[in-house]
Amino acid sequence: MSILIRGGTVVNADRAFRADVLTDGDKVVAVGTSLEAPSGARIIDAGGQYVMPGGIDPHTHMNLPFMGTVTQDDFFTGTAAGLAGGNTTIIDFVIPNPQQNLIEAYQQWRGWAQKAAGDYTFHVAITWWDDTVHRDMGILVRDHGVNSFKHFMAYKNAIMADDETLVKSFRRALELGAIPTVHAENGELVYQLQQDLLKRGLTGPSSHPLSRPPMVEAEAANRAIAIAGVLGTPVYIVHVSCAESLEAITRARANGQRVYGEALAGHLIVDDSVYASPDFDFAAGHVMSPPFRSKHHQDALWHGLQGGNLHTTATDHCTFCAEQKAAGKNDFTKIPNGCAGVEDRMAVIWDAGVNTGRLTPSEFVKVTSANAAQIFNIYPRKGVVAVGADADIVVWDPEGSRTISARTQHNKGGFNVFEGRTVKGIPTTTVAAGKVVWRGGQLMAVEGAGRHIDRPAFVPVSAK
Amino acid sequence: MSILIRGGTVVNADRAFRADVLTDGDKVVAVGTSLEAPSGARIIDAGGQYVMPGGIDPHTHMNLPFMGTVTQDDFFTGTAAGLAGGNTTIIDFVIPNPQQNLIEAYQQWRGWAQKAAGDYTFHVAITWWDDTVHRDMGILVRDHGVNSFKHFMAYKNAIMADDETLVKSFRRALELGAIPTVHAENGELVYQLQQDLLKRGLTGPSSHPLSRPPMVEAEAANRAIAIAGVLGTPVYIVHVSCAESLEAITRARANGQRVYGEALAGHLIVDDSVYASPDFDFAAGHVMSPPFRSKHHQDALWHGLQGGNLHTTATDHCTFCAEQKAAGKNDFTKIPNGCAGVEDRMAVIWDAGVNTGRLTPSEFVKVTSANAAQIFNIYPRKGVVAVGADADIVVWDPEGSRTISARTQHNKGGFNVFEGRTVKGIPTTTVAAGKVVWRGGQLMAVEGAGRHIDRPAFVPVSAK
Amino acid sequence: MSILIRGGTVVNADRAFRADVLTDGDKVVAVGTSLEAPSGARIIDAGGQYVMPGGIDPHTHMNLPFMGTVTQDDFFTGTAAGLAGGNTTIIDFVIPNPQQNLIEAYQQWRGWAQKAAGDYTFHVAITWWDDTVHRDMGILVRDHGVNSFKHFMAYKNAIMADDETLVKSFRRALELGAIPTVHAENGELVYQLQQDLLKRGLTGPSSHPLSRPPMVEAEAANRAIAIAGVLGTPVYIVHVSCAESLEAITRARANGQRVYGEALAGHLIVDDSVYASPDFDFAAGHVMSPPFRSKHHQDALWHGLQGGNLHTTATDHCTFCAEQKAAGKNDFTKIPNGCAGVEDRMAVIWDAGVNTGRLTPSEFVKVTSANAAQIFNIYPRKGVVAVGADADIVVWDPEGSRTISARTQHNKGGFNVFEGRTVKGIPTTTVAAGKVVWRGGQLMAVEGAGRHIDRPAFVPVSAK
Amino acid sequence: MSILIRGGTVVNADRAFRADVLTDGDKVVAVGTSLEAPSGARIIDAGGQYVMPGGIDPHTHMNLPFMGTVTQDDFFTGTAAGLAGGNTTIIDFVIPNPQQNLIEAYQQWRGWAQKAAGDYTFHVAITWWDDTVHRDMGILVRDHGVNSFKHFMAYKNAIMADDETLVKSFRRALELGAIPTVHAENGELVYQLQQDLLKRGLTGPSSHPLSRPPMVEAEAANRAIAIAGVLGTPVYIVHVSCAESLEAITRARANGQRVYGEALAGHLIVDDSVYASPDFDFAAGHVMSPPFRSKHHQDALWHGLQGGNLHTTATDHCTFCAEQKAAGKNDFTKIPNGCAGVEDRMAVIWDAGVNTGRLTPSEFVKVTSANAAQIFNIYPRKGVVAVGADADIVVWDPEGSRTISARTQHNKGGFNVFEGRTVKGIPTTTVAAGKVVWRGGQLMAVEGAGRHIDRPAFVPVSAK
């Protein structure tokens, strides 16, 4: 089937220009002015609208077993919600238990993901180390389209990677042409601060940010960057939430090191005043790590995106409902960490980024799809509207608006950290793999329509 | 006429890929695998080679009247030398005398440029201020394809712009959709340091760098950036030569300000030991401003290019012969400032940048053409190998090598700051405006073949 | 006459220790435990209190003709108010009109200062340049006890010093063993921003901070530091009010440059929300330059004092009454700039600095007297409680408190930027030149009792 | 017995002044002009010389069992060498084996120290953790005059402290009024780099610096500072050797954190070219950790001392002879780490610091004694020439000179990293505890004359 998107302004990372876009099957086959519609083609009028690459959320957790429970969104509901928001690809995480065989865990996640409505691919977490892990990293890269590995520097007594694991895994990744990514928080400090707060009787959600101050995050970011720098590998820091952490990235980049940083939509928009709420459900609903920060840090993150020191925006989409959050009623350390967002990322970043003049439309495309596609080596299949690229396209109406609410959202969990925020700039049509999956407020997601996207290892460019 | 460049690896800023490239007239008309050669097409075998956008040198001075003399290279010899080096476009400077009418000066330069063999366009310098300057900036933008204005913060008692001029001109540029650029050196300090050195009898070329230490440059860069920041205009700093100046840019960018920086091939490669030479001709041959710096600063500049805090590479090509340089035999302040480079820029940056692993081929394209094209708003006409772009292409043999020397160079001046350096990675073919102008070591530059490239004012992207 | 201060804790910059302090005439003659009171000595019980060097306010303007009017406080009322606050020495400013002979201006100020109740000394401003200024700087240093010169980088069309004056004056200061000081704001930017605001009809006091944003200050600070760095002279930046300006100092110090910074009590305590007041008198009452800043900048200033990148605290005491401020009713640029503070500096800094744990008592002494005494070369005559030092002492009750108000203050002007603030930690006794001048809430200031303090030129230490 | 040091220029941290100094027993009893010599007093002519507090080396290892051997210098020879160089106090280290009882280890070191000729005191290392360590830290502070604890972040599989130990020990120190100190190098990275180098057959001493690059040190410094910052404790970083590590300190200080840094005389003077020597004994003789660095880092360290971001100078005096160093003939990781220096520290820092204009004599006193005395709470007993202070004095001839050599040194080990360096500025007399122990080139050190100096816990200043 063909789709002709007519009369819009195509926005890519490098420029914006008037053009029609024609798809055939799951590919873009033409980008140009006054394209003819093949017979049977569906025509979508994009007049006065932008035509952009579908969003890539490089950080989601669908169907995640975590802290003794499982997230509300599975791969179908999660990716479907993403499609409603103009997001056509997610990069999720395989998180083996310590001692669990990597390939086994990987297959588990691949199984869960069968039902996805949108495209997906996986970072694989290195939560422990022995020779089989070393071996299986190789197998994943060679045979399973994995080119990135995740490391948690937090979550002591669970999945925290110590320096030895970081060094060994980073080095292995380098040798395989894969990129290490890190959740940067000093797990030991978090743990000690949590114990202190609990001892002092400060058991509510307002203790959550106190147990994870910016310096705890910045320390870990700096450490991961130092290890990567010494070994000569690039590194990608997930969910950079504070000025100090960003400064570690900025310093390293200014020294010529290849360091990438990711900002979450939540961290860019929501501030830490939410934890002061006396309403447990509300405060706990915002418990994620790193926590929301003050306006000062939000400004810093925007500056990071503007100045090229942060590269991607994500959500860490990880939905727990009120009942699940209630597990931490008497102990904030037991509140399952996580918030939703995959459905709203594109809109809130457009609203707070483009409408305010912080980002141009092209820069919006960079930080919502193109950079992620390049960093994780699925460009130009993803991240650009161009001939040969996947037909993953969002038609964006800069004049449309909607008010975000848990009541109207498509993802599960019953909570939304952007609740009540009215955004201007919304997706009117989402095309995924050449199919219209969202149009006129109707979601047409199909369970199982999503495909696993193999990501090849990085190999140096050669003219040979 | 058509040219089919076959079998190479196309390198653009966003990626590298195997593809043939077909031109027709002065445009690229196809980029793809296994392209058919139209009848009569010239076929160029690019097997094992890179096919890249022709270089853009955003900072040259051809035919420049300066310090009482005129540069050796006129627009023909200068652009022809550029073509031999894979450089197909230059951005030169119109520099009105204080009190000279801007339009008159602009026409003067346009006249001199008629003989150019390669494409050219002009920054116009604002060397004085009154209402006519304000008016004429508008005329240049609206009617003459000028979208950038240059400001000299050095050269006291000549073309130095004081803060009042900077503020007024930057503000005017903002209102016109043009970008201000600056030569950043504190002219007052330079002047005083020169007088001191002369008084102390230190009249030789070794005094040149002493009169322009890094802090003198960094101060001015910081000032220009502050003025731009306060007014809300982007700014472009030409020939950033030292770590401290780069730090001013890096700080501003980290704060979200739109600041761009340019590094000269000379500053990236040549160090300040040249000024210690007892051979006047040799030392004076290297006299340019800012001067060459120590290795520490060179490393910093490379880091700036790698980390995205510097964006373009240029040459400040400005050729004076030994006889001209001899004007400063007894007073270094009278040595005409300037060095050549347009012919060697691409090769020395490839050699010191790509061969060393500092830059990928795509990053090389960014800093040698794509970024300049975007910053000065001639993208995607220039700066990318894509359908619809100008047929300005360089075919690059990463295995070829040559030894740079004034004896074999095509530009005038009889001196080369890269003398004796053997580079690996050379242009085997240059196509400019759809014509083969350099191939197999033969230069086929045609006087007058170059075209003025209008650069439109910046207007915000809109879907309307 | 002798005074024995008994039972207190002496606080000097290097340590705190239990000791009695005995004065004789205008000098301290003994510091030790269990000192005997000479017959006739007045005994002051300092039990439970601190005994510290009298404050030195290195930045005041008494009797200042400025913007067409004269400050309310003359040298008597101003220094008397200082004594009530534990401040025993001020460094005021001689500000010649452009073209005015320096010595003549200096004598004018010396005349006005005859009536001072506390000790005083003068920075002399360099507001213009010719050979007589060069000569007179020498005369002031050699014959008049002046070792510091002030430069205004703001106040265009009035007393602003351009780069040429800065360079020449800094160099002259270096050769004389004097230290240059600067009011750092880019006067051209301030002027243009003021004109813009007025043109846009934004004539009220809320425009004042908009005309002097942080970048305007930071630019000038950076420039002054660069000039000093190039010339090799130390430099002292007065009233550092923002993070960016402090960063310029911090950078230079980290590079080994001798740069000193001064913070005003007002900038440390009061934030810029005052300018939003609809009450003209209130808002205008806070108009000074640089303006008050946001909390972010206040935090930065405290960090500067804590980390040793700022060295002194001052007030820029400069009192204009409501009638005077009303001159700018319809044009904020005509509001006389200035606020009082000499009476409250010690108390507000103790309260916000020591009571909060930011500063130790010894660090309080450093930033309220010792550092100023050392930087301006009147140490150890001033700035330490030690044998041989001037008997300028404040007895400080850390438990005492008072509420600051214009209704109860001793200085003129009828306004107080700290209005309503209750401070804990107050001077119970001030001894100046061996006389009790403040005790039990009674001010015993004597007109004319103050002395001019000669400040010798800096000469390198030698064992010869 | 009394000593009258006559006619010199006393240099303290706050100023320099002409005065005679009189001692009685082990104390200074008078500082003033024209002091009378009591009968029987020994008179020392200090005309044309400086009279300064005896040096404090806050980082030595006498009699250290390390890497399977014991240092050549015991407490007698080591402290005696210190006296010859004007150094009257050392702070050495008690380093318990993992699992060793702290008090037992402490007593062991106290026993070894009985023979010291100069005063000494101990940092105690925390090399492991359990409840007894927590308890014994308290005993050491309360009963044994210990107020600082050392943590090694390097030396994996030996004495390395992991993050858990760091957090717990830092917190315990805070509660006790003690200061944590750290050897900052990421032990995991060092270990992995060592293994890599050995595997690649790079077994010689030139691999030593490659296994400990600056980033390895900076990471650990940053981590220790972050932990201290989160917990609210001050922290002291020993042997800061590189720009990046210093930057971590500078950043933290600029944020108001109480962080102190120590530079080694060796790192200030000697560069890393020594490791390139083909002479194993020479190269191995320089093996210490962190290793010597390039000139760039040396400049940074001097800037750190000048700008107040580094506070003390030490030596890490730790002497191994050639036979001991030879243990690493075939494996650089087995070369005992350590170099001498206690005898030369004062002279090389004077020569490279004061003679070059980097430091004033008062600043020299700060970084060679006064700051260490204040940071480790033995001021004003040590670190100042003042009534009541210990009679630890060095008379310094700024015109005297000597050439440093292992052939003429007093310490053991047969090697000197400053070999052949001629310094101007030497101690002509050292007085320790009121006794002349060095004069006219004769060393009169007495075994056992040194005393343990109790260092009290830090308690907040109070007027009560």
Ligand SMILES: [Zn+2]
């Ligand atoms: Zn995470």
Ligand SMILES: [Zn+2]
């Ligand atoms: Zn996550």
Ligand SMILES: [Zn+2]
């Ligand atoms: Zn220039």
Ligand SMILES: [Zn+2]
């Ligand atoms: Zn130029």
Ligand SMILES: [Zn+2]
């Ligand atoms: Zn001022």
Ligand SMILES: [Zn+2]
């Ligand atoms: Zn003032």
Ligand SMILES: [Zn+2]
């Ligand atoms: Zn160590």
Ligand SMILES: [Zn+2]
């Ligand atoms: Zn050590």
